[in-house]
Amino acid sequence: MELYVERGYENTTVADIADRAGLTARTFFRYFADKREVLFAGSLALQEAMAAALDGAPASAAPFDAVAGALDASAVWLDGDRAYAARRQSVIAANAELRERELIKMASLAGALTEGLRRRGVAEPDASLAAEAGIAVFRIAFHRWVRDSEERELALVMRECLQQMRALTAQRD
């Protein structure tokens, strides 16, 4: 990651990364499918933490409340090193390939939440709608959190965005 910040993502090779980490290129590829994956290494674990939170929500919880629990779990997972997250995000923002990879990871996260809601007995389109709305909150809150001007914990920013989503889409009467 540091190399991506120093040299730019495009100018960093797998050999450079392996060298900095004291690995051979061969060992590198045992851990990562390609150099993009270095930046998304934690995403499967995050997805599993969010799915576990969904599964653990009370059976009586409404779909979007269960999603809210998964968002809380994601904040626990990601909170902490905001400076690292900000550097990582600036590398991603500067490269079209990485922005695409991020979109794919977000779609995969939404798919995992949709599956989790279906396991809870939520029918379609509700499962997809609640999952996609949750991932929208996740992404927007995360991007706000890594901004220089945002000093609060991710969990707080996430809850505030969730509350705003509820208010914005509130039923008219």
Added chain:
Amino acid sequence: MELYVERGYENTTVADIADRAGLTARTFFRYFADKREVLFAGSLALQEAMAAALDGAPASAAPFDAVAGALDASAVWLDGDRAYAARRQSVIAANAELRERELIKMASLAGALTEGLRRRGVAEPDASLAAEAGIAVFRIAFHRWVRDSEERELALVMRECLQQMRALTAQRD
């Protein structure tokens, strides 16, 4: 598009497409950046139609109501040839590259709605949240509409999904 259905997207070259359409490859590239773009040729016009609907919503309209108007406009734009839309969607679903391109188009659509809401004076994170929730409704409704079992007009499916989104995220009291 017909060639993609007949031969598979991977087995169709730009030369094949140009030949079927009676064009040279050179002329093809004057209209499309690459062979993926053939499937997404209407997406900029759709984006403009949705942005125009946002701009045309009453100044007093709440952000998500303005987004709902943009979704209505998208349905007017896309309604009609469901069989074509279904074939196109099956080509996209079968190819990872095309699924990625679709994610990028959806992100671009969400960006256009976010910009449109900002022009209406909506602050962040509300503009992004309302836009992303709207695009989630758009994508889920569109995918339902192209399914074999769905015979209703897109506009109806879109409104039903929008209503479900409102109900799911409704404020608890």
